[in-house]
Amino acid sequence: MKNGKKRSICYLVIIMITTMILIPFSVNSQVIDLMYPANKNENTAEISSFINSVDPSVYTFSDATILIQKKILYKNVESEIKNEMGKYATKFTSLNKYPHSNVHPERQIYLFLAVSDEKDSVSTKYAIFDAQTGRILTKGSNRQIKQ
Known part of the structure; x- marks a missing residue:
């Protein structure tokens, strides 16, 4: 060559x-464009006025032992579960691990957590709504038989 x-x-x-x-x-x-960018400093409706627009069966039980309804930042979901749910916090492990890649950690959300502790089982429900748009970001439920 x-x-x-x-x-x-x-x-x-x-x-x-x-x-x-x-x-x-x-x-x-x-720069990644997020579907739900930070809105920490924006004025969004309080949860008390938002609750009226949501079907309660989405986030609670008629016989809920514990019901948490809060407006928080998305980054605080796990700490709120640990702080508010006490011995039931481990029942929300699927929510703890839920990564929503389109939500900025500084985004305002409405967090709903419910527990129904019955004689033979423990049922949980959760729902997260975007506080600015009112759209549901995730929801779920679980039932575990007591040992």
């Missing part, structure tokens, strides 16, 4: 390697 061809191939390989190294950095440095 001639020196000119070797040099061209070297330049091509260097360009390809440089491109492969730089592409991930340029993608990671882009």
Whole structure:
């Protein structure tokens, strides 16, 4: 092979390697547009006025032992569960691990947690609504038989 061809191939390989190294950095440095951006300082409705617009069966039981209804920041969901639910906090593990990638941690949400502790079972329900749009972000329920 001639020196000119070797040099061209070297330049091509260097360009390809440089491109492969730089592409991930340029993608990671882009600003991600969140569906639910931070709104910590915006004025949103208090939970007492929001409750009237939601069907209670979405977030509670008719015989709820514990019912928590709060407006908080999304980043505080796990700490609120631990602080408010006491011995029932472990019953909400599916919610604790729920990663909603489109919600900024500084986003205001309405958090609903309910527990129905009966003789033979413990049932839980949760719902998270966006405080600005009123849209539901996640909800779920669980029932565990007592040992």
